[in-house]
Amino acid sequence: MKEQNTVVLGVIGADAHIVGNRILDYALTDNGFKVVNLGIFNSQEDYINSAIETSASAILVSSLYGQGELDCQGFRDKCMEAGLGDILLYAGGNLVIGKQDWPDVEKRFTTEMGFDRAYPPGTSAKTLIHDLIQDLKLS
Amino acid sequence: MDINEEVKRVKNKRWDEDYFMQLRQPTLAQWPTGKEVDLQEAVEYHKSMPAHKNMVNVLEQGIAGKRTLVQPRAGVALIDEHIGILKCLQNDGDADILPTTIDAYSRTQRYAEAQKGIETSQKKGRSMLNGVPLVNHGVKETRRIVEAVDRPLVVRTGTSDARLLAEVTLAAGYTDFLGGGIDYNVPYTKNIPLELTLFAWQYVDRLVAWYHEQGVCFNREQYGALSGTLLPPGIVAAVSVLEGLLAAEQGVKYYGMGYPQGGNLIQDVAAMHVMPQICKEYMDRFGYNDVTVTTVFHEWMGAFPPDEAQADGVIGYGAAAAALSGATQLISKTTHEAIGIPTKEANAAGVRTVKQVIKMIGEQRYPETNEVKFEMGIIRREAKAIIDRVLEMGDGDVAQGIIRGFAAGILDIPFSPSINNANKALPVRDNDGMLRWMDAGNLPLDKDMLEFNREKVALRAAFEGRDPNYEMTVDDVFAVNRGSLIGRPGMEE
Numbered sequence: 001m002k003e004q005n006t007v008v009l010g011v012i013g014a015d016a017h018i019v020g021n022r023i024l025d026y027a028l029t030d031n032g033f034k035v036v037n038l039g040i041f042n043s044q045e046d047y048i049n050s051a052i053e054t055s056a057s058a059i060l061v062s063s064l065y066g067q068g069e070l071d072c073q074g075f076r077d078k079c080m081e082a083g084l085g086d087i088l089l090y091a092g093g094n095l096v097i098g099k100q101d102w103p104d105v106e107k108r109f110t111t112e113m114g115f116d117r118a119y120p121p122g123t124s125a126k127t128l129i130h131d132l133i134q135d136l137k138l139s
Numbered sequence: 140m141d142i143n144e145e146v147k148r149v150k151n152k153r154w155d156e157d158y159f160m161q162l163r164q165p166t167l168a169q170w171p172t173g174k175e176v177d178l179q180e181a182v183e184y185h186k187s188m189p190a191h192k193n194m195v196n197v198l199e200q201g202i203a204g205k206r207t208l209v210q211p212r213a214g215v216a217l218i219d220e221h222i223g224i225l226k227c228l229q230n231d232g233d234a235d236i237l238p239t240t241i242d243a244y245s246r247t248q249r250y251a252e253a254q255k256g257i258e259t260s261q262k263k264g265r266s267m268l269n270g271v272p273l274v275n276h277g278v279k280e281t282r283r284i285v286e287a288v289d290r291p292l293v294v295r296t297g298t299s300d301a302r303l304l305a306e307v308t309l310a311a312g313y314t315d316f317l318g319g320g321i322d323y324n325v326p327y328t329k330n331i332p333l334e335l336t337l338f339a340w341q342y343v344d345r346l347v348a349w350y351h352e353q354g355v356c357f358n359r360e361q362y363g364a365l366s367g368t369l370l371p372p373g374i375v376a377a378v379s380v381l382e383g384l385l386a387a388e389q390g391v392k393y394y395g396m397g398y399p400q401g402g403n404l405i406q407d408v409a410a411m412h413v414m415p416q417i418c419k420e421y422m423d424r425f426g427y428n429d430v431t432v433t434t435v436f437h438e439w440m441g442a443f444p445p446d447e448a449q450a451d452g453v454i455g456y457g458a459a460a461a462a463l464s465g466a467t468q469l470i471s472k473t474t475h476e477a478i479g480i481p482t483k484e485a486n487a488a489g490v491r492t493v494k495q496v497i498k499m500i501g502e503q504r505y506p507e508t509n510e511v512k513f514e515m516g517i518i519r520r521e522a523k524a525i526i527d528r529v530l531e532m533g534d535g536d537v538a539q540g541i542i543r544g545f546a547a548g549i550l551d552i553p554f555s556p557s558i559n560n561a562n563k564a565l566p567v568r569d570n571d572g573m574l575r576w577m578d579a580g581n582l583p584l585d586k587d588m589l590e591f592n593r594e595k596v597a598l599r600a601a602f603e604g605r606d607p608n609y610e611m612t613v614d615d616v617f618a619v620n621r622g623s624l625i626g627r628p629g630m631e632e
Binding site: 013016019039064069094099121 | 242243244246247249252256259265266267268269297326327328329366368445475477478479481482554555556609613616620
């Protein structure tokens with residue numbers, strides 16, 4: 001049984017960028033979400049284990065250092081193996097190295113890599129919260 | 140010798156040569172390329188290098204010429220592509236100093252993943268890494284970079300343990316190495332003990348000192364930008380001085396104090412003037428009489444506006460602040476900063492932008508007005524309060540003082556991901572845009588200093604008609620990205 005408003009939040013791979021993570025934690029908490037904040041340096045397993053422990057309904061992956069494309073490979077498959085096949089999986093930040101065409105990058109993460117949503121740099125906490133409420137069918 | 144035992148006993152005492160040489164064995168064994176390091180060959184190579192490729196020489200020329208030197212950032216997975224970028228920065232940008240940014244996997248010693256990153260980059264025809272894995276590439280390949288350019292090269296890493304990286308790159312011909320025991324632990328790691336990082340950076344400092352003993356001079360640039368987010372200069376100065384003392388103890392003779400642009404010109408000028416003064420005071424006190432201290436101005440380290448023209452404005456302002464404050468070096472940014480890693484063209488353009496500003500300013504300097512002197516006094520008072528308490532807590536030992544200081548929150552770097560950080564101190568801008576403490580946490584500021592900060596913040600709160608709280612700080616985090624310096628309420632995204 002999922003806890004609809006529990007979300008796992010963290011920065012993936014070898015990325016030490018924490019500021020956005022702290023601000024998202026604050027904004028999500030302020031809007032009624034229960035945030036399980038993993039901080040930085042997380043493997044895919046770290047998110048999945050936390051999601052299982054807390055019956056979270058969403059995994060929010062932040063990546064700011066450009067190597068997110070490598071770090072997120074196979075994430076959806078790992079979720080399925082762990083029995084979290086239908087967990088909401090979002091990625092956001094500076095997901096690739098350099099200026100690339102956003103629609104291409106979005107397609108790579110959603111269609112090819114199985115993320116439900118991907119966000120470009122500069123996405124506001126408001127947008128994230130709006131989409132979560134919609135996708136999780138919260139009121 | 141058990142390195143773990145040595146780490147636990149870390150103290151601020153110069154390593155003698157035998158001890159250092161013993162530690163080199165397990166260090167060089169961390170990755171196969173360690174076998175390529177030959178200190179004697181490296182010394183000969185450095186002595187044969189032309190002067191214009193040595194960082195210390197170029198720094199001294201910049202100081203004599205009263206001109207802020209410009210260094211961009213850059214790094215991709217493969218050597219040939221990296222050389223292409225550096226040539227562009229040198230020839231199209233006219234950068235004074237060239238960087239090599241190390242990738243994030245290497246920074247966490249994940250050399251196997253870095254290796255995969257190299258292979259994937261080769262397959263895909265584009266860099267999948269955000270820097271160059273120089274440990275993986277090794278001394279011979281790294282030297283190709285040195286041979287291809289005509290400027291001094293700086294290793295730009297953000298790693299808790301740079302021992303092997305320093306061995307490989309310094310042997311290859313790099314003449315400047317960035318980092319320190321505090322600045323590459325607290326803002327850059329999650330759960331690495333401070334002892335380990337302090338020890339690992341003593342190694343780097345001792346290696347640099349070893350080369351100096353052979354007549355080969357390198358610079359040690361300290362990464363003072365820390366978490367790059369709204370840092371009041373007092374804590375920046377304190378960390379920089381403490382790391383300087385550790386470096387000087389090991390025998391480092393050329394030390395660059397890093398500083399992140401705050402955005403209020405008076406405060407930034409004050410910081411650039413007073414930081415080396417405070418550093419020299421403490422160096423003299425401890426008997427390090429022959430250390431050359433310079434300054435490194437990191438232009439805006441926070442979120443950038445996505446619009447490139449607005450980004451250019453940010454870059455120009457940072458250049459003006461660096462030149463007007465007499466900074467020795469400026470680390471430049473680009474108009475692509477909002478998306479992350481720039482193209483080499485955008486990177487070279489950023490260098491041209493800042494050099495234009497620096498050259499036009501020439502020898503003009505912001506004068507030490509009463510306001511600048513006042514802010515210098517604030518920074519000095521705050522920095523000394525922190526440094527002196529750290530020395531007290533360490534019973535005179537800087538290393539132990541740092542460890543105990545962080546545990547007690549006497550040292551507290553806002554927006555740090557490390558478990559070593561108290562995260563109680565919270566910064567915010569005052570009504571003039573200067574960086575102050577909304578909450579000083581456990582920082583050892585006296586009653587007057589706390590009241591000073593409180594009053595400054597209260598003035599802004601009254602002006603904005605809201606209470607000082609976390610939202611004010613968050614607004615400040617986003618302000619520059621949204622077109623301003625101070626995060627006034629109601630600024631839209």
